Amino acid sequence: MKIYYVLLLALALIAPAAANEPSSTIQSNTPETHYITDATKVGFSIYQGNRLVKASLENGYLTYRLKNQKFTIKTKFKWLKIYLSEEDIGEFRQDNNKIHILSSALTAAANKDSDLLIIADHTDPYGSNTLIGSFTGLKTTGSFESFFDVKILHHEKSDKDIRLSNFYGKLFGYVWVDFDNDGDIGIDEVSRIKLIIAK
Secondary structure, three states: OOEEEOOHHHHHHHOHHHOOOOOHHHOOOOHHHOOOOOHHHOOOEEEEOOEEOOOEEEOOEEEEEEEOOOEEEEEOOOOEEEEEEOOOOOOOOOOOOOOOOOOHHHEEEEOOOOOEEEEEOOOOOOOOEEEEOOOOOOEEOOOOOEEEEEOEEEEOOOOEEEEHHHOOEEEEEEEEEOOOOOOOOOHHHEEEEEEEEEO
């Protein structure tokens, strides 16, 4: 499955609500005191087999235990951005130019009917995050909720698409949900997550 990388300029034209850079308040020495730690307040939910996957807070990460099969991300908000990698990168990473991992400059997306999430190379300061929005595969249920099915993980390091049925392990990351639809990534809109995917 091909990935279409969205440049900052293109993203600003197509999805202005998602184009702003994270605010400087994101950086913190004690992230567990700033990120959303209540799974009922993160602005999204994860379902598998039509059942809600309940998250527990473990070492500052909202932890979701999944089987290695399709899962669904549901949200009532227009934009959601997710960064995932196979290693725990700790606090928001930045390079010498201070580019945050949730920055629009690092945002990528797949085609409209996508069922793919990007798994960033944690050693690459320019590893991509995934924007989930109306033009990248977010589907409306007809109610106030939209959903995104995940069946494939695109690993940037190997440039390979791996079906969930062929993957197991841990994924660490951050999720931003644009609660107020202003495109500004506030710390009160970000949660740290860990996905534990088992056979």
